Amino acid sequence: MINPALLTDGYKTGHHQQYPKGTTLVYSNFTPRSNKYAPKGCDMVVSFGQQLIMKQIHESFRKDFFDQPKEAVCNEIKEEISLYLGIDYDVAHFEALHDLGHLPIKVKALPEGTLVPIKVPVLTIYNTNPDFYWITNYLETLISNLLWKPMTSATIAFQYKRVLTEWATKTNPEAKEFVYWQGHDFSMRGMDSIDAVVSSGLGHLTSFYGTDSLPAIYGARKYYGAEGFVAGSVPATEHSVMCAGGKEDEIETFRRLLNTYPKGILSVVSDTWDLWKVCTEHLVTLKEEILARDGKLVIRPDSGDPSDILCGINTKNDPDNRYGWMRWNPGYKGVIELLWDVFGGTVNEQGYKVLDPHIGAIYGDSITIDRANEICTRLESKGFASTNVVLGVGSFTYQYNTRDTFGFAMKATYVEVKHPAESGSPAYTIEGREIFKDPITDDGTKKSATGLLCVEEHDGKIGLYDKVSWNTEDTGLLQTIYCDGIFHNFITLNEVREKLDSYIKNNY
Numbered sequence: 001m002i003n004p005a006l007l008t009d010g011y012k013t014g015h016h017q018q019y020p021k022g023t024t025l026v027y028s029n030f031t032p033r034s035n036k037y038a039p040k041g042c043d044m045v046v047s048f049g050q051q052l053i054m055k056q057i058h059e060s061f062r063k064d065f066f067d068q069p070k071e072a073v074c075n076e077i078k079e080e081i082s083l084y085l086g087i088d089y090d091v092a093h094f095e096a097l098h099d100l101g102h103l104p105i106k107v108k109a110l111p112e113g114t115l116v117p118i119k120v121p122v123l124t125i126y127n128t129n130p131d132f133y134w135i136t137n138y139l140e141t142l143i144s145n146l147l148w149k150p151m152t153s154a155t156i157a158f159q160y161k162r163v164l165t166e167w168a169t170k171t172n173p174e175a176k177e178f179v180y181w182q183g184h185d186f187s188m189r190g191m192d193s194i195d196a197v198v199s200s201g202l203g204h205l206t207s208f209y210g211t212d213s214l215p216a217i218y219g220a221r222k223y224y225g226a227e228g229f230v231a232g233s234v235p236a237t238e239h240s241v242m243c244a245g246g247k248e249d250e251i252e253t254f255r256r257l258l259n260t261y262p263k264g265i266l267s268v269v270s271d272t273w274d275l276w277k278v279c280t281e282h283l284v285t286l287k288e289e290i291l292a293r294d295g296k297l298v299i300r301p302d303s304g305d306p307s308d309i310l311c312g313i314n315t316k317n318d319p320d321n322r323y324g325w326m327r328w329n330p331g332y333k334g335v336i337e338l339l340w341d342v343f344g345g346t347v348n349e350q351g352y353k354v355l356d357p358h359i360g361a362i363y364g365d366s367i368t369i370d371r372a373n374e375i376c377t378r379l380e381s382k383g384f385a386s387t388n389v390v391l392g393v394g395s396f397t398y399q400y401n402t403r404d405t406f407g408f409a410m411k412a413t414y415v416e417v418k419h420p421a422e423s424g425s426p427a428y429t430i431e432g433r434e435i436f437k438d439p440i441t442d443d444g445t446k447k448s449a450t451g452l453l454c455v456e457e458h459d460g461k462i463g464l465y466d467k468v469s470w471n472t473e474d475t476g477l478l479q480t481i482y483c484d485g486i487f488h489n490f491i492t493l494n495e496v497r498e499k500l501d502s503y504i505k506n507n508y
Contacts, residue, residue, distance in 0.1 A: 004060040005077050005094055008141040013081050016093050016134035024130035024430065025416035026137055029121035029453055030147060034407030034445045039369045042159050045116045045406055046500065048206055049150030050109035050123050051491060052199065052223045054482045056146060057139070061103055070098040096131060102485030104129035105136065108478040110455060112491050113206065113499030115158075118406070120455055120464045121478070122151065125410075128484055130418070140410045148403040149196060153203030155406065156397060157183065158500060159369055161207040165508045167376035167386035171352040175387040176508075183372075183393050184210035184233070186364045190395020200398045205231055206496050210390070224493040236267035236300070247273050251282045258289055258297070267298040267362060275301050275309070276330040279338040283359075287342060291358050298360045298390070301335055306363045306371050310335050310389055311378035335361050336379060336388050352385040364392020411437060411448040413466065434467055454478070 019026070032045045065073055074091045081089040097104075108124045116122055125143070127136050160183045168176045185204040191197045194215055201216025202224070211217070211231045220226035237257065245253030250273065257268060270278040278299065283290070290297050301309045312334030330338055336355070343356040363375075376386040403409075413436060419429045434451030451467040454476040462477065480488045 001060070001064045003073055003076050004057070004065050004142075005073070006080060007060070007145075008138055010084060012138050012141060013085070013089070015137065019133060019415070020417050022418040022420075023133045023415055024418050025127055025414075026133050026412050027124065027126040027414035027452060028136050028140065028410050028412040029125075029449065030123040030143060030408065030410040031121040031449070032116070032118050032151075032406040032408055034404075035118050036407065036445075037402075037405050039156060039159060041162070041369065042155055042406075043118070044155075045118065045122070045151060046154040046158050046203075046206065047110040047114040047116050047122045047151070048112045048154035048203060048496060049147050049199065050107070050112060050481055051487075052150055052202065052219070053143065053146035054107055054487070055223050057142060058103070058482070058485065058487075066098065066101055070095060074098065093132075093134065097135070100129070100132070103135065103139075104132045104484060105139070105482070106480060106484070107482040109481045110477050111479065111489075111499070113496035114462070114477070115500075115503060117462055120462055121449070121453055123147070123410075124453060124478055126414075133415075137410075137412055144403060144408065144410050146199070148406070148408040149401070150199040150203045151408070152401050152405050153200040153398050154206045155203075156369070156401075157204045157207040157393075160372060160391075160393060160397075161500075161504065162508075163369060163373050163376070164386065164391075165504050167373075167380065169508045170386075171350060171376075171380055172348055172354060172385035172387045173350070174348065175354075175385070178387050180209045182210075182387065182390050183208045184362070184364065184390055185213045185216070185398075186392035186394040187398040188213040188215070190399050192399065196399075202493070204393065204398070205493065206500055220493045224496070225490065226493045230493070234265040234267055234298070235261050236298075237269050239269055239272050239302075242269060242272040250278070251285060254278075254282055254286055255289070258286070258293060261295070262293060264295040265298060265360075266295065267300050269300045269302055271301045271303050275303075275335070276338075279335060279342070280330050283339070283342050291343070291356070293358060296358055296360050298362050299335060299339065300362045300364065302363075302365050306365065306367060307374045307378055308334065310361065310363055310375055311382065312337055336384055337382065340384070348385065350385075351383070352380070353383050353388075354385050355388050360388065360390070362390040362392060364394060366396050367391045367393055368397060407445060409446070413449050413453065414451050 035042055074095050077094055078089050078091045104127055105125055106128050110116055110122050125136055127133050164179045164182050168179050185201055188197045197213050197215045198219035201213040202219045205216055209231050212233055217230045220230045242253055313332045339355055339359050343359045345353055345355040348354055372391055379386055415433050417431045421428045436448045436450040438447040449466040452473040454465045454468045454472050455478050456476045
């Protein structure tokens with residue numbers, strides 16, 4: 001594995017020499033500064049991932065730095081950085097760190113599962129040993145690199161859940177528990193690494209139970225103490241399965257699958273060739289077999305505009321007949337209405353149609369929060385409950401993000417500098433300096449807090465208080481999760497889920 005001392009931006013390697021002489025402490029925070037580029041409705045951020053990334057950082061330094069021979073790891077740093085900077089790089093500070101045997105830092109975080117306003121820090125960090133003032137912001141790059149993704153994905157997943165819960169509350173409140181399964185993680189194949197699958201997939205699991213990203217379950221057990229059931233899915237086909245059965249024999253492929261899985265939910269990709277033929281011919285032929293089965297057959301379209309495919313084409317919104325379909329084409333009805341035509345169902349107390357429990361639909365291509373809302377809106381307008389469909393949330397949602405989605409940044413706001421004793425005085429003095437950044441050329445987004453920080457909740461609202469004393473800094477919602485190599489205030493995935501569930505239950 002890579003030496004963790006090299007897991008940083010190159011310019012960090014010289015900062016230990018650049019702080020004022022006598023610096024003994026650097027205090028920084030990690031904060032979402034803006035939701036300018038975030039999906040609509042994401043006005044707060046879900047605090048999530050701090051425990052995950054501190055475990056990753058701790059394990060990396062333990063295995064690949066502290067547990068390795070000092071000469072080997074420090075010589076590697078010296079050789080690489082000397083070549084990199086073109087100097088004879090002094091690694092005495094890394095040798096001292098290795099001798100210490102642990103990361104001399106204190107990390108505090110808002111409880112995971114908390115909804116946090118923009119510009120309120122979710123993490124603070126400072127060094128606990130004056131000799132290692134440089135370590136705080138040396139870790140900035142690594143903390144930022146690891147933390148923005150799980151927190152961003154958890155926030156976006158929660159917004160999906162809010163949207164789906166709102167529609168379920170309106171159109172089928174008896175099925176609100178179904179929402180836990182209505183957003184299903186399909187993102188793994190589109191993510192840029194297995195680590196990203198774990199961190200983003202865990203973010204998804206803070207709000208939902210459904211996932212096809214198996215590494216996220218591993219992450220839940222390793223980093224959040226998950227036991228027993230964590231997440232689930234169902235038997236499902238892909239296009240290779242359908243193609244292998246042959247186009248002319250497609251109905252027999254359906255029949256073979258129904259016989260292979262006589263119970264439970266079975267998802268079958270249905271647009272390998274002609275989705276509308278499946279909905280209006282194959283399912284009619286197989287109707288009695290499907291209704292006699294102890295489970296649900298889920299039809300999965302995989303191409304086209306998700307809203308149109310599921311909900312049909314409103315001719316008023318399609319004056320140019322852009323799909324080339326005449327009004328008699330079944331595509332104008334959409335999958336949900338076509339399934340209703342074949343299998344029927346019930347009309348609930350709210351007056352919305354709910355498909356027979358033996359049949360359903362899922363769509364998992366190019367889903368976004370806006371499209372999820374549009375699908376639910378259009379189903380409602382046609383008299384169908386939103387819970388008739390499951391949405392596969394893929395990399396189009398979870399990979400098309402950056403650190404700037406919520407403007408995450410880690411900035412120092414306080415330092416302490418040791419001054420030598422005056423002539424004739426035996427004592428030295430420690431000067432605390434409240435520092436900040438506020439670029440005159442910026443629009444205010446990059447303006448940082450100042451000094452020591454405290455986050456408190458008053459009247460149900462969470463707010464940041466800066467320029468506080470050390471006594472005040474030690475109070476409030478930020479709680480220690482890591483100090484000098486020891487973890488504190490461990491939280492489980494279920495506890496995170498319960499906290500987020502409480503927001504949903506109190507508002508929908």
